[in-house]
Ligand SMILES: Nc1ncnc2c1ncn2[C@@H]1O[C@H](COP(=O)(O)OP(=O)(O)OP(=O)(O)O)[C@@H](O)[C@H]1O
């Protein structure tokens with residue numbers, strides 16, 4: 175079974191941040207997606223981004239994850255052996271490789287992150303093959319390990335995810351991402367499409383995996399309770415801008431900005 | 445003697461601004477100075493609303509420090525919580541400062557034993573050792589063994605509080621912050637907690653606490669730090 179120590183990433187620099195987001199702005203014509211967002215993220219830190227619908231959370235996540243070029247500003251990632259490099263100045267092939275190996279991206283809708291018609295096992299094994307593993311038996315074993323770790327029944331390894339429940343599909347999407355031992359996970363509303371009871375189970379699983387694997391993660395959520403449970407740090411966005419940031423419990427227990435106060439007081443308990 | 449100093453608060457001010465209550469301003473702390481040394485248990489003392497919990501939360505960086513400084517001796521260095529980066533604050537919490545709130549924050553699906561062991565597991569202690577220390581603490585606090593494997597969501601208030609205390613004490617933090625940890629407990633369990641506080645203090649912890657119960661306060665306090673309610677802002 176894969177262990178955290180076996181996958182401990184070699185860092186070019188253990189001191190610097192893993193990710194540096196510097197004054198990122200993304201405009202859609204006249205409209206603002208997000209504006210002037212900056213922060214550092216270190217290894218093992220989980221950062222949540224919350225805010226109302228249309229506040230720019232997904233836009234920001236896509237900019238950071240190399241999926242949408244910012245109109246202005248830079249996104250730097252700490253590459254093994256090279257240190258901080260602007261990801262949008264890497265070749266397209268390198269950026270794609272980075273996204274497939276060092277990063278994971280969990281979509282709100284599992285159908286956007288899975289190939290729904292090929293088997294569950296192939297969905298997980300595919301990422302291993304993409305980084306050059308050709309040993310069928312080993313791929314199948316590793317795939318089985320990861321299915322177990324996300325609490326999926328390995329007897330379903332040959333079934334298509336189309337036959338899985340939403341919660342199972344979401345766990346499969348997570349296994350597919352973790353199989354390459356990424357250092358950084360991006361998640362866009364990972365639990366929003368699930369029943370409340372299934373949400374709790376998935377959150378608990380994510381929490382355990384993130385701390386066991388020392389993963390850094392950026393999680394977009396509109397649910398402050400999810401942020402409280404998963405994230406060390408929290409950014410609050412409004413109209414494309416970050417209006418408040420800090421440790422998650424600071425932001426939720428002692429909100430400073432009028433918008434954050436409104437957000438916190440309008441939920442029952444977070 | 446200064447080598448014993450663990451917490452150093454200078455000129456700490458806190459005013460809450462309630463933006464949706466017509467911008468009401470609520471001054472709570474007005475220039476607090478406080479030193480806490482190893483082997484001390486300083487009890488914050490004052491009427492309801494005087495800002496005892498606010499001060500305690502500021503020592504944990506749970507509440508933001510608007511003016512003044514809160515310094516904690518962390519790994520041999522002074523860290524000022526007022527301007528430390530998020531990851532420094534997280535490190536201070538992981539290694540130096542423990543906080544026992546009045547209520548347990550239940551995490552879905554996580555059993556009591558695991559909840560108590562988590563701080564040690566996070567610090568890299570082997571699971572077997574962490575769980576055996578967690579079990580010993582829960583036993584000392586009279587939490588029935590049949591509850592250990594259950595998530596505390598369904599526990600009584602007193603049982604939850606004891607789980608919470610066990611979680612706070614397991615790491616033997618050099619600085620321990622206690623906000624009415626005995627409020628929901630019966631006399632026998634209050635006495636156990638008072639013993640645990642004394643033990644931690646004798647082992648060298650610097651403790652800051654809030655205790656409404658006169659008997660417990662008299663038992664554990666080495667010193668009182670008075671806090672007065674501030675007049676309301678105009
Ligand atoms: N491809 C696009 N073209 C034009 N405008 C866009 C595009 N994508 C997003 N926007 C606009 O940018 C703003 C931010 O959208 P974004 O999807 O980032 O919000 P969000 O915070 O993720 O919202 P939600 O919680 O509803 O997912 C919105 O005003 C949106 O209409």
Ligand SMILES: Nc1ncnc2c1ncn2[C@@H]1O[C@H](COP(=O)(O)OP(=O)(O)OP(=O)(O)O)[C@@H](O)[C@H]1O
Nearest residue numbers: 427428460470472491492493494495496497498499
């Ligand atoms: N996050 C907050 N936002 C706004 N006001 C707050 C906040 N926390 C505390 N206050 C206010 O600050 C004042 C002091 O509260 P605090 O909880 O520190 O008092 P206390 O001395 O601990 O009282 P008690 O003995 O009743 O627990 C109260 O008026 C309270 O309403």
Ligand SMILES: [Mg+2]
Nearest residue numbers: 231232233362
């Ligand atoms: Mg979105």
Ligand SMILES: [Mg+2]
Nearest residue numbers: 496497498654
């Ligand atoms: Mg109080």
